[in-house]
Amino acid sequence: xxxxxxxxxxxxxxxxxxQSVEAFFLDLHGLxxxxxxxxxxxxxxxxxxGPPRLAHLHAGDYVRQYFIxxxxxxxxxxxxFIRNPWSRAVSFYKFHGHQHLMSFEKFVVTKLPxxxxxxxxxxxxxxxxxxxxxxxxxxFIGKFEHLQDDFAKVCEALQIPVQSLPHKNxxxxxxxxxxxxxxxxxxxxxxxxxxxxISISGDKIKSKxxxxxxxxxLIAAVEVLYKEDVTAFDYSFED
Numbered sequence: 001x002x003x004x005x006x007x008x009x010x011x012x013x014x015x016x017x018x019q020s021v022e023a024f025f026l027d028l029h030g031l032x033x034x035x036x037x038x039x040x041x042x043x044x045x046x047x048x049x050g051p052p053r054l055a056h057l058h059a060g061d062y063v064r065q066y067f068i069x070x071x072x073x074x075x076x077x078x079x080x081f082i083r084n085p086w087s088r089a090v091s092f093y094k095f096h097g098h099q100h101l102m103s104f105e106k107f108v109v110t111k112l113p114x115x116x117x118x119x120x121x122x123x124x125x126x127x128x129x130x131x132x133x134x135x136x137x138x139x140f141i142g143k144f145e146h147l148q149d150d151f152a153k154v155c156e157a158l159q160i161p162v163q164s165l166p167h168k169n170x171x172x173x174x175x176x177x178x179x180x181x182x183x184x185x186x187x188x189x190x191x192x193x194x195x196x197x198i199s200i201s202g203d204k205i206k207s208k209x210x211x212x213x214x215x216x217x218l219i220a221a222v223e224v225l226y227k228e229d230v231t232a233f234d235y236s237f238e239d
Contacts, residue, residue: 001055002040002068002076005029006158009062009073009138011080012055013126015091016144018081019168021151022055028160040067051121058129059137077157078137082126083144084239085226086219090210092123099203104213108221116225127228145239211237 001010003025010025012018022041026033036042044054049065051057059078062068068076083091092115093099093107102111115123130138140157142150148164155162205213214222219237223230230236 001025002062003029004072006160007072007076008158009059009068009076009078011057011059011078011129011138013080013082013129014056014122015088015095016081016083016126017147017165017168018055020147020165021081023166023168024163027166056121056129058132060132077139077154079140079142079154079157080129080138081142081144081147081150082229082233084210084235084237085126085229086214086222086237087144087210088126089222089226090213093203093213101202104203104205105215105218108218108225112225125226125228127232131232141233143233 001012001022002008003010006025006028008025010018010021012022022036022039025039026036029039031038040057041053041055044050044052050061054067057065057067059080063070063073089108089112090104092112093104098107098111112123116125120128130136130141140150140154142154151165152162207213214237223237
């Protein structure tokens with residue numbers, strides 16, 4: 001997301017409160033969701049210039065794909081938010097309806113590695129969004145775990161009134177109606193997934209605490225899948 005009005009560039013990592021940040025800036029600009037083009041938040045049909053949703057551009061994409069000049073990139077305040085990789089993996093499990101098709105163990109062991117390979121722009125390491133050739137390209141990386149306090153630092157850096165972020169995109173994380181809708185959109189329209197519906201073995205845990213989904217084996221598996229995040233952002237399972 002780019003805000004030329006506030007000299008800001010937001011790196012939206014999937015499943016790390018990005019829609020809440022975007023909603024805040026849309027309101028700040030007096031724009032409705034349907035008017036989000038000026039902030040570079042629209043879908044993208046040109047694979048060569050970025051991911052399917054421009055909101056999820058990596059920091060390095062903005063200049064490389066000519067969305068912003070190098071001069072503006074250097075002087076704008078660049079920020080993003082990250083999330084505990086183990087918590088984020090559970091959020092992925094619930095977000096697109098995977099919990100309706102399989103256990104969390106099967107998701108981590110078989111499905112998540114495939115998704116990271118095929119849709120890295122969404123499921124990949126958070127490290128990818130900020131680092132280019134081993135160098136961090138943004139000014140501030142806040143953490144989902146203390147979101148409001150870190151967003152207050154963003155507001156102070158941009159010299160705008162400190163406000164609480166709105167809560168967006170939570171229904172799917174809880175596995176409710178939003179998740180069922182995404183389940184339908186993502187799976188029912190893909191015939192290759194239909195056999196799995198015959199013998200569904202879904203979420204038997206149904207907890208709001210991501211820790212409840214893990215065994216030592218799964219803790220280790222997610223650490224391997226997101227080793228860049230664990231190392232670069234100093235995360236541990238309990239963070």
